[in-house]
Amino acid sequence: MSFRVALIGIYHESNTFIDTLTYAADFRNSHWLWGADIRNEYRDAHHEIGGMLEVMDREGVEVIPVVFAEATPGGVVHHEAYRALLDEILEGLQRAMPIDGCLVVPHGAGVSEQERDMDGHWLEAVRRMVGPEVPVVGTLDLHANVSERMVDVTDGLVVYKRNPHLDQRERGKEAAELMIRCLRERTKLFQKLVQLPLAISIEQQGTDVQPCKGIYEYARQLEKEDGVCSVSVALGFPYADVPEMGSSIIVVTEGDAALADRIAQQLEAYILERKSGFVGDKIGVAEAVAKLPHLPKSVLLLDMGDNIGGGTPGNGLALVKALETRGLRYFSYQHDAAAVRDAAAVPVGASFDLCLSGFDEEGRKPWKQRVTLKDRVAGKFTEQTPRHGGQVRFDMGETLIIGTEGGGTLMVSTLRIPPFSLRQLTAFGLDPEAFDVLVAKGVNAPLAAYGPVCRSVLQVDTPGPSRADMSKLPYRFRRKPLFPFESI
Known part of the structure; x- marks a missing residue:
């Protein structure tokens, strides 16, 4: 018997502490794909859709790719953009009917203007359309709320198990295998959620080191028990001010509610016993820069307050300003479309006055410098190796490569992208190992790309809407009690 399975997704990580919205154009500038274009984009990618397609093709299941839309993390999704995406999904799903199953690819930390639980809202709409008997199986980002x-x-x-997210294709395969069991073996899955009274500090969320390494090792042990299909830990996204914000556990079993409860309780106890280890120590800009002369080069400075993968604008200047006076060869990416437009008439090789609009500890203020235009490039590049996010094609729009008087190299782009690939440098003739210091606007995700060329790494608690110190963010909707905000 042949089966027909639909494939759909709306994927966005929404930072509610940012004033700007995420519009339809932001999805179009990233990935808004239909039908065969979804298969062509992700079939060979290190992405969950690639893993889903691999298993479905191997099992002879017909996949009907409907819509997949993804935008660079940013502010809350504009209501009209979300409605357009949802309408396309539901219209496409209606055309695909009848179906035997539905594979879904949400992020898990999406927020729209009118739907604080955007992913729950569109998944619920899908369930209403397909009915109660059609299995709906999918993946979530490790930072899902x-x-x-x-x-x-x-x-x-199924939630990603690695941060940086290098296992997306594997998790897609895992979700697809669950779908096959539902279709071929008529397995009725039982799914248990435990929302932990815990928010893990963002710089403590690396899964290759403690404290999180131990969580995932223990979860893998629990997953080996008979009747357990999947054990997931979502570490959470602290920059979405929603009731679901925080860490959680999902256990999927072969229809056994009691087993799911027991496994979830064991993992919950293990995590909460170690809660004090998830707070972390914070290093500020001045302390980080003072350490540089004593560290092996190249040094990677992770600009946590301007974490583009956490939705920030990508124009934080705190580290650039500090490095400009230190006599170091440094590199930093900056998103500033206005600065690119203002330099439209400047010839390559010429000096000019650059004005970057950004923010630092004192708030939003421009930074003016006499600089040299080294190159002007189209800003498109590809990444074929496993990297955080699993994307293949990147587009920065028109991009300037600039030399500063203090020895820095700035890459200033029209479109905003996160630092998930060294091809962002090497595709345009920049050698990462030629710099004393590399600034990456992220926390853990850039390590997959920058780790191999950097001998030292410092996570810096810079100012910004993704700063590591959660206590300085103006939450209104988070649940209580939630450690470390309250004692538990």
Whole structure:
């Protein structure tokens, strides 16, 4: 018997502490794909869709790719953009009917202007359309803020297990295998969610080191028990001010509610016993820069307050200003479309007055410098090796490569992208190992790309809407009690 399975997704990590919205154009400038274009983009990619397609093709299941839309993390999704995406999904799903299953690719930390639980909302709409008997299985980002609604309207959700996210294709395969069991073996899955009273500091969320390494090792042990299909830990996204914000556990079993409860309770106890280790120590800009003369080069400075992968604008200047006076060869990426436009008439090789609009400890203010235009490039590049995010094609728009009087090299782009690939430098003739210091606007995700060329790494608690110190963010909707904000 042949099966027909739809494939759909809206994927966005929404930072609610940012004033600007995420519009339809932001999805179009990233990935807004239909039908065969989804397969062509991700079939060979290190992405969950690639893993899903691999298993479905191997098993002879017909996949109907409907819509997949993804935008660089940013502010809350504009209502009209979200409605357009949802309408396309539901219209495409209606055309694909009848179907035997539905593979879904949400992020898990999406927020729209009118739907604080955006992923739960669109998953619920999908469930209403396909009915209660059609299995709905999918993946979630490790930074998902998981709601009861997301779990109630799906049969099985699998969360990435690595940060940086180098296992997306594997998790897509895992989700697809669950779908095959639902279709071929008629397995009825049971799914249990536990929302932990815990928010893990963003710089403590690396899965290759403690404290999180131990969580995932223990989860893998629990996953080996008979009847357990999947054990997931979502570390959470601290920059979405929603009731679901925080860490959570999802256990999927072969229809065994008691087993799911027991496994979830064991993992919950293990995590909460170690809660004090998830707070972390914070290093500020001055302390980080003072350490540079004593560290092996190249040094990677992770600009946590301007974490583009956490939705920030990508124009934080705190580290650039500090490095400009230190006599070091440094590199930093900056997103500033206005600065690119202002330099439109400047010939390559000429000096000019650059004005970057950004923010530092004192707030938003321009930074003016006499600089030299080294190159002007189209800003498109590809990445074929496993990297955080699993994307293949990147587009910065028109981009300037600039030399500063203090020895820095700035890459100033029209479109905003996160630092997930060294091809962002090497595709345009920049050698990462030629710099004393590399600034990457992220926390853990850039390590997959920059780790191999940097002998030292410092996570810096810079100012900005993704700063590591959560206590300085103006939450209104988070649940209580939640450690470390409250004692538990």
